[in-house]
Amino acid sequence: MPEIVNGGIVIVGGGQAAASMAAKLRAEGYDGALTIIGEEPVAPYQRPPLSKAYLLGEMPLERLTLRAPAYWAEQNVTLRLGEPALRIDPAARVVHTAKAGIRYDQLALCTGADPKRLPAALGGDLGNVFTIRTLADIEALQPQMAAGKRLVVIGGGYIGLEAAAVARKLGLDVVLVQASERILRRVACRETADAVRALHQAQGVTIREGTGLRTLRGEGVVDSVELVDGTVLPADLVVVGIGVTPSVRLAEEAGLVLGDGIVTDAQGRTSDPHIWSAGDCAEIDLHGARMRLESVGNAIDMGELVARNMLGAAETYQPKPWFWSDMFASKLQIAGWNGGYTRVIAKDVDGESFWYFREDHLIAVDALDAPRAYMVGKRLIEAGSDVTPVEIEAAADLKSLMRR
Missing domain, CATH: 3.50.50.60 (FAD/NAD(P)-binding domain)
Structure with a gap:
């Protein structure tokens, strides 16, 4: 029978959320045992460039990884790579792999999603x-x-x-x-x-x-x-x-509450008080709607929030969605979440941009080769601005919207 070892805070998953969480735990002063269990045989790396610069051959592997190889040893983070988590025993607080049982004080599921x-x-x-x-x-x-x-x-x-x-x-x-x-x-x-x-x-x-x-x-x-x-x-x-489906098998078999993903509360905790979740697999609340956010920004922000909350911060997650996509020589940048939009205003100032309104409330912007529109839109959305559709339509200088 595999031995039982102490993992301290254990993170299952080897992506952006897991890496951000581990780094934040150390930055916040946590000096106990810290373990990342990853199914893939490589250290945490960026996924977005896989279908862009890395596939094109323009990004070497060393730039794909999220941290230099020495970082994990320097931070005393145990990486159990190429060692999939097989099951969780919530009562004993143990994650089982083929090689060991890893006992946890707190557990975070950052298991991501799988392609359909x-x-x-x-x-x-x-x-x-x-x-x-x-x-x-x-x-x-x-x-x-x-x-x-x-x-x-x-x-x-x-x-x-x-x-x-x-x-x-x-x-x-x-x-x-x-x-x-x-x-x-x-x-x-x-x-x-x-x-x-x-x-x-x-x-x-x-x-x-x-x-x-x-x-x-x-x-x-x-x-x-x-x-x-x-x-x-x-x-x-x-x-x-x-599309993708959230990777929830471990959570389901452990008896956690599921929705579209692993259901979390406002602090990132699951239905088990000792288990947390973050990233693509986690179902969160966004403006009253339950959903998953499949984005780097969400993985970083939620991963770091959960790390702080594991240490007692008791912070509420307030997502600020942003996304991007590179196609040919163009960049599409997206700020906000467009769910339930009722109107779109197209602008061709400094590139093409598309401004989403729910009634008269700005909720998102898509900016195609329009970095200024993205920057202005993101700031307005995050500030909860009351900018109106008429003002967007009339603006010849988008930065002027910041000074209204």
Whole structure:
């Protein structure tokens, strides 16, 4: 039977939330045992560049990692890498792996999310069908991203669009397939989608909207994609970007309350008083709505908040959502959360920007190659500004909105 060891504060997960939490615990003066249990065999690293600069070959591995290799030893953080957590015993306060039982005083679940995959019945088990979530995913995909190959991307969200952009820059022929009537339907307004579509089409990406996947074809390895409308697309490889599901198996088996993810209170604590959660797997409250925020900003902010609360701060989490996406030479920056918007105002001052209002209240802004609009919008939203749609429409100088 594996030995039982003392882990002190134990963090399950090896991503941004886990790294931010561990660093904040040390910065706040916690000097007890601190353990990170990671399923992957590498130290915590950034995930957003995987589908952008890293896939393109413009970012080396050492820049992908969140901390220098020596940092974890210097901070006396025990990394148990390549050692998946198998189960949690809440009564004994022990996390079990194949190698040991790690006893915890407090436990944080930062288990992230897993990419949705196509079922085998649709050809999802064929060779050269890829998802993008981990370093291993990219290491498998990169050798196939050769000029002249034919890529079909399934899914018109940010991951699919970023993969399509990288592939075109590398010289592949790219078709992106979106089952619903338009790309970015779940996360952005029609105006933003129109701008992003035009950007991709100008670079040679073929976008097919309003028709879904019927099946992938091939003998062992994918060679074509059949769509619901009967179209057959030749394919040397397929990237599937159809969303993620929160990784909640450990929490479920431990009897924690679940919703869309691991349900947390305003301080990041789960239904077990000794277990916390942060990052993509955690369900939080945002303006009265229960949801998960899949973003670097949320992983950092919530990870650091939970660290402080583990040490007794008793702070309430107040999310300030922000996101970004790189496609070709363009950057889309997003501030706020657009849920329930009733109106969008498009501006073409210093780039393209799209301002979301719920009634007369500014709630979000999408800024495409418009860093000033992003900066102004983010500050207005976080300040709870009462700027009106009329003022946004009339503004010739967006910075003037800060001086109103």
